[in-house]
Amino acid sequence: MASFPQRGSPLLVASLPPSGGRPRPRREADGLIRSRLKTGDLEPVDIQNPSGQNPSGQTIDGPRHGPAEGVPVSRLVVFLHGLGADGNDLISLAPxxxxxxxxxxxxxxxxxxxxxxxxxxxxxxxLQDYSPAAMHAGAVTATPVLNAFLDAELARHGIKDEQMALIGFSQGTMMALHAVLRRPRPCALLIGFSGALVRPELLAEEVVSRPPVFLVHGDADPVVPFPAMAAAESALNANQVPVRALARPGLGHGIDQEGLEFAAAALRQYLIADADAVSGGDGVSTS
Known part of the structure; x- marks a missing residue:
């Protein structure tokens, strides 16, 4: 089993909204998600591609949040939404x-x-074809587009991979796991809700980066089977990728308060510690 790196100190997250502000579930495009934007509003926006690793020329962009005006950016969190949603779905977690x-x-x-x-x-x-080969081919096609976006965002803010975290939901988790583990430099951490590792048997030959991975999955998920989390955890451990997994009893295909608190604690412990170490900061107190 891969050893989990110790960075920062554990933090119990108590400041997330309890009941009234409970995050709403996210669901895939099985008729349960409807975009809040018109199709025309979702056309990709041109961004710089400093890495030159996107031969298709496809570009993406999306909604942003924070930090407060005048506060320099020292960390970046990138959300990757699920099938049938759009960037506006998960950006609602940013506040x-x-x-x-x-x-x-x-x-x-x-x-x-x-x-x-x-x-x-x-x-x-x-996902018209659910075969592992088809999903893997799709992830391979989309990865250069995602990598170009990540490189551009890092360049935009003048920060490094070690100061970036990715949070995926469902198909977004599949993309995050596929892309991040193959990037030249590891990010601070990856958090995946209700997703899966596509073609885990290929990881041994293709893994390049081994950032800490945090997985959350409801055991009543009707869209992405709950055992997908254990399969991903096993493959990551076998390839020396540090991983922690949280099962959510009774949860379907969504994000609940406990899962979000788990993610928030991981972000505080790993993203803040990493970013301060890279930037030479004094750290952020968790007391």
Whole structure:
């Protein structure tokens, strides 16, 4: 089993809203998600591609949040939404997390392709074919687009991979796991809700980076089977990728308060410690 690096100190998150502000569940495009934007509003926006690793030329962008005006950016959180949603879905989590993560910019790009199962939404790749080979091929196609976006965001803020965290939901988790573990430099951490590791048997030959990974999955998920989390955890451990997994009893395909608190504590412990170490800061107190 991979050893989990110790950075910062554990923090019990008590400042997330309890009941009235409970995050709403996110669901895939099985008729349960409807985009709040018109299709025309979701067209990709041109961004700089400093890495030159996106031969297709496809570009993406999305809504942003924080930090407060005049506060320099020292950390970046990138949300990757699920099939049939768009970047506006997960960016709604940013106001809940930003008070815990000073100096953090949040961005939630719209996936590059119109969703073939929910035309008002977006997709990272098609799920009309659920075969592992088809999903892997889709992730391979979308990864250069995502990497170009990540490189551009890091350049925009003048920070490094070690100061960036990715948070995925469902298909966004699949994309995050596929792309991040193959980037040249590890990010601070990756958090995946209700997702899966596509073609885990290929990881041994393809893994490059080994950032800490945090997985959360409801055991009543009707969209992405709950055992997908254990399968991902096993493959990550086998390839020396540090991983922690949280099962949520009774939760379907969504994000609940306990899962969000788990993610927030991980962000405080790993993103803040990493970013301060890279930037030479004095650290953020967790007392």
């Amino acid at each position: 809940l997390l930003s008070p815990l993560l000073p100096g953090t910019a949040f961005v939630s790009p719209h996936a590059p392709f119109p969703c073939d199962m929910a035309p008002m939404g977006r997709q990272w790749f098609s």
